Amino acid sequence: xxxxxxxxxxxxxxxxxxxxxxxxxxxxxxxxxxxxxxxxxxxxxxxxxxxxxxxxxxxxxxxxxxxxxxxxxxxxxxxxxxxxxxxxxxxxxxxxxxxxxxxxxxxxxxxxxxxxxxxxxxxxxxxxxxxxxxxxxxxxxxxxxxxxxxxxxxxxxxxxxxxxxxxxxxxxxxxxxxxxxxxxxxxxxxxxxxxxxxxxxxxxxxxxxxxxxxxxxxxxxxxxxxxxxxxxxxxxxxxxxxxxxxxxxxxxxxxxxxxxxxxxxxxxxxxxxxxxxxxxxxxxxxxxxxxxxxxxxxxxxxxxxxxxxxxxxxxxxxxxxxxxxxxxxxxxxxxxxxxxxxxxxxxxxxx
Numbered sequence: 260x261x262x263x264x265x266x267x268x269x270x271x272x273x274x275x276x277x278x279x280x281x282x283x284x285x286x287x288x289x290x291x292x293x294x295x296x297x298x299x300x301x302x303x304x305x306x307x308x309x310x311x312x313x314x315x316x317x318x319x320x321x322x323x324x325x326x327x328x329x330x331x332x333x334x335x336x337x338x339x340x341x342x343x344x345x346x347x348x349x350x351x352x353x354x355x356x357x358x359x360x361x362x363x364x365x366x367x368x369x370x371x372x373x374x375x376x377x378x379x380x381x382x383x384x385x386x387x388x389x390x391x392x393x394x395x396x397x398x399x400x401x402x403x404x405x406x407x408x409x410x411x412x413x414x415x416x417x418x419x420x421x422x423x424x425x426x427x428x429x430x431x432x433x434x435x436x437x438x439x440x441x442x443x444x445x446x447x448x449x450x451x452x453x454x455x456x457x458x459x460x461x462x463x464x465x466x467x468x469x470x471x472x473x474x475x476x477x478x479x480x481x482x483x484x485x486x487x488x489x490x491x492x493x494x495x496x497x498x499x500x501x502x503x504x505x506x507x508x509x510x511x512x513x514x515x516x517x518x519x520x521x522x523x524x525x526x527x528x529x530x531x532x533x534x535x536x537x538x539x540x541x542x543x544x545x546x547x548x549x550x551x552x553x554x555x556x557x558x559x560x561x562x563x564x565x566x567x568x569x570x571x572x573x574x575x576x577x578x579x580x581x582x583x584x585x586x587x588x589x590x591x592x593x594x595x596x597x598x599x600x601x602x603x604x605x606x607x608x609x610x
Contacts, residue, residue, distance in 0.1 A: 271550035274543060278557035282331065285561045289327045289568040290319055294576035326460040329469070329525060330567040330581070331560035333458065334532055336473045336522035337361075338540075338559025341533020342552050343480055343515035344401075346487040347508050350417050351538070352596060355397075355519045356530035358420070359427030363400025364516075364523035365454065366431050366438070367392035371524075373442035390472055393520035400427060401512055456529035456582020458567045469521050476518035477556055483511050484548035491546070529582045531589020532559055538596070 290299050297315045337355060344353040344360070355361045368389050376388035408416075408423040432454075439450050461469075486507045489497045494504040522529075536559040537551065544550045563581065566588075570581040 266547045266549050271544065271554065274550070274554050275557055278554060278561060282557055282561040282564065285564040285568070286327050286331070289330075289564050289571075290323050292568050292572040293318070293323060294571070294578070322460045325463070325466055326458055326567065327564055329461050329466055330458045330563045332466075332470050332473050333522040333526045333529065334536075334559040334561070334563025335477065335556040336518035336559075337529060337532040337563075338536040338555040339477055339480055339533075339552055340515045340519040340522075342537045342548065342555050343483075343487070343511050344533070345537060346491060346548060347511050347515075348420055349491060350420055352417065352421060352534070352593070354531060354534035355515075355523075356528060356532075357428075357534065357593070358404055358424040359400045359431060360397045360404075360516065360519050361523050361528050361530070362428050362431035362435075363396035363398075363403075364393040364520040365396070365528055366435050367394070367396025367520065368524040369435050369438050369450070370396075373438050387468065390468070390521050390524045393524040394517055397516040397520040397523070398513065400431070401516060403427060452580050453527035455580040456527045456585065457580040458526055458563075458570075461525060465525065469525050472521035473518050476514045476521065477552075479514035480511065480518070481549075481552055483507060483514065484552050487511065487548040488546075527580075527582065529563070529585055531585050531593065532563060534596075535589055535592050536562055538592075 287299070295318050297318045299319060301315065340355045340360070341353065344355060344358060345351055347353075348358075371389040371392040376392070404420065404423050404427060407426075408419040435454065486497075486502055489500055489502050490504055490507050490511075497504040497507070537555045540551055540554045540558050544554055563585075566584040567581045570579045570584050573579065
């Protein structure tokens with residue numbers, strides 16, 4: 260990944276405004292699709308009354324809108340996390356799902372449920388046990404990735420990162436399935452759908468908690484975005500410019516792990532959003548993280564809202580997990596990027 264390039268605040272603002280419009284359109288379209296034949300304009304026009312109006316209001320505002328807002332929050336978090344991990348690892352194939360960070364967060368969330376830490380919080384409470392344990396799992400996973408992929412060498416390579424991420428994912432998946440089987444096998448099917456990646460209508464309090472955690476992590480990443488540009492030049496160049504690369508890397512990992520954990524604790528394992536969206540945004544705005552981060556967050560929100568709308572309507576009244584849609588899009592995209600960079604054994608070496 261190259262340096263910062265030319266940063267244009269006006270161009271960044273224009274792109275972000277366009278993406279805000281795209282997100283608004285995606286949210287409006289998402290409110291209009293679903294198994295029930297309820298549309299926003301029928302409620303706004305006053306065509307419905309009595310029980311019909313109450314039922315339409317419950318579907319639109321009680322089910323679809325919270326689900327769409329959660330999809331937007333999760334999409335923004337995963338996309339921003341992908342940008343951050345790509346900057347830290349200097350690896351364009353990095354993604355929270357591919358690296359195993361999402362798997363670590365999922366294990367933490369599952370442990371929170373298995374240990375009964377959420378039982379006293381209630382359905383609508385602002386419980387923090389789940390996102391906190393998910394955050395701990397995400398940080399543990401990325402630290403394990405660094406330790407194993409680096410090995411005895413002082414530098415990471417693309418090949419070692421990808422292979423280590425695959426191994427960590429496989430290991431964490433086995434541990435998660437073991438925990439589910441031991442804790443409560445009757446919940447296996449429900450948790451399985453969550454592991455594939457599923458957006459469900461959340462209560463208001465957990466939705467607000469997730470939004471606040473993601474907003475805090477995104478704010479930290481935006482503040483670090485200028486230093487990410489310097490980090491992409493190399494550690495020696497960063498030190499020459501008076502920046503501590505280890506501190507930048509540590510803080511970026513913590514912020515990226517926070518947004519990833521908050522998203523995964525609510526939606527499960529939704530893959531490839533943090534890979535596809537940053538690359539699409541990079542083709543428009545270039546590699547400067549000061550513009551790439553906010554644009555990727557907005558684009559990721561719009562993308563996952565659209566993907567969830569497709570998942571809800573494609574086989575209606577049956578709803579498929581949104582992780583299936585993102586995997587169908589992201590798998591071929593990953594193979595394209597991977598082959599373009601020369602494959603497994605010819606990928607660039609030390610970073």
